[in-house]
Amino acid sequence: xxxxxxxxxxxxxxxxxxxxxxxxxxxxxxxxxxxxxxxxxxxxxxxxxxxxxxxxxxxxxxxxxxxxxxxxxxxxxxxxxxxxxxxxxxxxxxxxxxxxxxxxxxxxxxxxxxxxxxxxxxxxxxxxxxxxxxxxxxxxxxxxxxxxxxxxxxxxxxxxxxxxxxxxxxxxxxxxxxxxxxxxxxxxxxxxxxxxxxxxxxxxxxxxxxxxxxxxxxxxxxxxxxxxxxxxxxxxxxxxxxxxxxxxxxxxxxxxxxxxxxxxxxxxxxxxxxxxxxxxxxxxxxxxxxxxxxxxxxxxxxxxxxxxxxxxxxxxxxxxxxxxxxxxxxxxxxxxxxxxxxxxxxxxxxxxxxxxxxxxxxxxxxxxxxxxxxxxxxxxxxxxxxxxxxxxxxxxxxxxxxxxxxxxxxxxxx
Numbered sequence: 001x002x003x004x005x006x007x008x009x010x011x012x013x014x015x016x017x018x019x020x021x022x023x024x025x026x027x028x029x030x031x032x033x034x035x036x037x038x039x040x041x042x043x044x045x046x047x048x049x050x051x052x053x054x055x056x057x058x059x060x061x062x063x064x065x066x067x068x069x070x071x072x073x074x075x076x077x078x079x080x081x082x083x084x085x086x087x088x089x090x091x092x093x094x095x096x097x098x099x100x101x102x103x104x105x106x107x108x109x110x111x112x113x114x115x116x117x118x119x120x121x122x123x124x125x126x127x128x129x130x131x132x133x134x135x136x137x138x139x140x141x142x143x144x145x146x147x148x149x150x151x152x153x154x155x156x157x158x159x160x161x162x163x164x165x166x167x168x169x170x171x172x173x174x175x176x177x178x179x180x181x182x183x184x185x186x187x188x189x190x191x192x193x194x195x196x197x198x199x200x201x202x203x204x205x206x207x208x209x210x211x212x213x214x215x216x217x218x219x220x221x222x223x224x225x226x227x228x229x230x231x232x233x234x235x236x237x238x239x240x241x242x243x244x245x246x247x248x249x250x251x252x253x254x255x256x257x258x259x260x261x262x263x264x265x266x267x268x269x270x271x272x273x274x275x276x277x278x279x280x281x282x283x284x285x286x287x288x289x290x291x292x293x294x295x296x297x298x299x300x301x302x303x304x305x306x307x308x309x310x311x312x313x314x315x316x317x318x319x320x321x322x323x324x325x326x327x328x329x330x331x332x333x334x335x336x337x338x339x340x341x342x343x344x345x346x347x348x349x350x351x352x353x354x355x356x357x358x359x360x361x362x363x364x365x366x367x368x369x370x371x372x373x374x375x376x377x378x379x380x381x382x383x384x385x386x387x388x389x390x391x392x393x394x395x396x397x398x399x400x401x402x403x404x405x406x407x408x409x410x411x412x413x414x
Contacts, residue, residue, distance in 0.1 A: 004043065005086040010035045010078035013376030020369040022325070023334040026343055026381075026393075027373035033336040034121075034303055036373065038073040038140070040334060041118050041301045043087035043094055050103055051091060051111045052292045062100040073140050109288070112296040114332075117215050120144055121303040124203040126181065127196035148207060151214035152181060160184060161213060163206055164316050170195070170206050181206075204307040205317065215298045216324040216331055223295060299332040300325070306339040315345045319361040322349055326361070340394045343381070346370065347389050354387060 002019035006012045011032040019040070025033040046068070049058045059065050066079045085096040091111040093104040118140045125141070126148055152172045155161050160169040167187030173180050181195035183202060195206060305321070306314045325331040335342070346363065353362035370381040370389050381390040 001090070003086075003088045004036070004040055005084065006036065006039055007084040008080055008082040009039065009085065010075060011376055012036065015373075015376075015378050017371060017378060018369065019334075021330065021332050021367040022322070022363065022369070024343065024346065024368070024370045025334075025336045025373050025378075026338065026340075026371070029338065031373045032376055033373045035075065035078065036378075037301050037303065037334055037336050038075060039069060039085060040087075041116065041140075042069045042072065043085070044114075044116055044299060046094060046103070047087070047089065047092045047111075048114065048116065050105065052113055054105075056103050056105060059101055059103070062096055062098075065096050065101045066099075072138060072143075109291070112291050113294060115215055115219060115295045115298040117147055117211060117298055117300045118144060119208055119211055119300060119302045121307065123148075123207045124200070124307075126207050127194075127198075127203050147211060147215070151210050151219075154214055154218050155210060161210065163202065163209060164313065164320065166202075166313070168198075168202065170210060199308075201308040201310070201313070205309060205313075208302065208305060208317075209320070212300065212321060212324050215300070216327055216329070219298070220295065220329070297329040297331045299334075301334045303336050304338065305335060306337055306342060311341045314339055314341045315348075318342055318345045319349070322363055323361040340397070343370065343389050343394055347391075350387055350389075 004015070004017050004019060006015045008014075011030060012035050015032075015036060017036075025036055027033050042065075046058065046065075050056060059068065065085075066083075070076045070078060081099075083096070085094070087094040091106050091108045093102075093106065095102045120140055122141060123144065126145070153174075155171050157171050157173060160171040162169055163183075167185065169184045169186060171182050171184065173182050176182070179194040179196055182192050183195050183198045183206070184190065184192045195203060198206075300321075302321075305317055309317065321333060321335075325333050337343075346368065349361060349363035350365050350368070352360055353364050365382075365387045368382075371378040372381050372390075372393055379393075381393055382388075383390055
């Protein structure tokens with residue numbers, strides 16, 4: 001179980017939450033939803049960096065942690081004298097307090113490398129034709145664009161992907177001189193346009209879907225092909241550290257030969273397999289290589305998936321997000337949203353799971369956390385004994401409308 005505590009950071013006064021495989025944060029604009037998501041993603045990245053390099057000193061001091069969060073996520077000035085962050089998992093403890101950082105690796109071999117994908121609210125900027133000439137520095141926008149440029153090239157003209165059930169397909173056309181991201185309309189007459197000429201909803205939705213589809217599936221098949229042990233100095237350093245941490249790094253072939261061969265195949269990075277064969281590495285070291293060097297799942301942090309989308313499209317989108325994340329690898333997903341339709345659809349996804357539905361997306365109640373963020377604090381929206389997201393919170397804005405409407409009705413009738 002992951003736990004996150006944040007105090008006195010930007011709009012957040014005090015947040016203490018247990019995180020799950022699926023996490024949802026809803027609340028008004030500027031309430032702190034994105035602040036929680038951004039700090040969470042930074043802690044996840046730091047956990048990954050420490051555990052995959054076996055280096056507790058990734059950050060020199062507390063100031064480096066503040067720079068990591070504030071610069072990467074463009075929230076300069078959020079940290080103050082009383083700011084506090086604590087992130088605890090089964091494998092690591094990270095605590096920022098009194099402008100100092102303490103990182104503790106736990107004696108636990110459960111950690112498996114993951115791909116962390118931060119998909120920001122600004123994702124529709126991929127439609128800007130002059131995008132590749134921009135300088136973004138070390139920010140979440142740059143990280144997102146790097147992932148986007150990798151993902152889109154998989155969906156070439158011979159591998160177009162449907163954009164939900166909207167009657168359009170996306171594909172990447174490398175033959176185009178400028179705008180290579182294309183939308184093909186297949187409802188009625190077929191025609192192609194640049195993604196930048198499509199509706200605002202498609203401009204927000206398409207990058208999100210392309211990222212989700214690629215990083216839940218194809219990314220893992222092609223990962224080893226795109227890495228080279230010979231050219232990866234960081235990988236070499238990690239291997240050297242791993243070998244030095246084990247007293248016994250050689251063993252003669254034994255009854256575990258078959259398992260050793262499987263693990264060697266799993267970490268079959270270019271020119272690395274020859275290295276493995278030469279070393280006659282122990283089963284324990286091979287297992288560690290597999291855990292730390294090869295990504296086993298993705299963790300998505302998605303800001304406002306509902307942007308520019310009609311309510312029913314929001315519902316269909318959430319179904320697809322859940323369906324993709326519920327694949328064999330059991331990906332993780334954290335979502336910030338303003339949309340009551342997203343949370344209402346959660347209730348339906350949970351009900352489907354509870355009744356054993358098999359022909360649609362479902363969500364296990366035990367694998368979700370849902371939080372309302374308001375005035376710098378959070379409130380748990382799960383009604384524990386009913387397997388239901390608190391409907392009162394969802395209906396508050398509508399109640400206000402109809403209360404005022406009834407007031408005018410009463411006045412008119414007098």
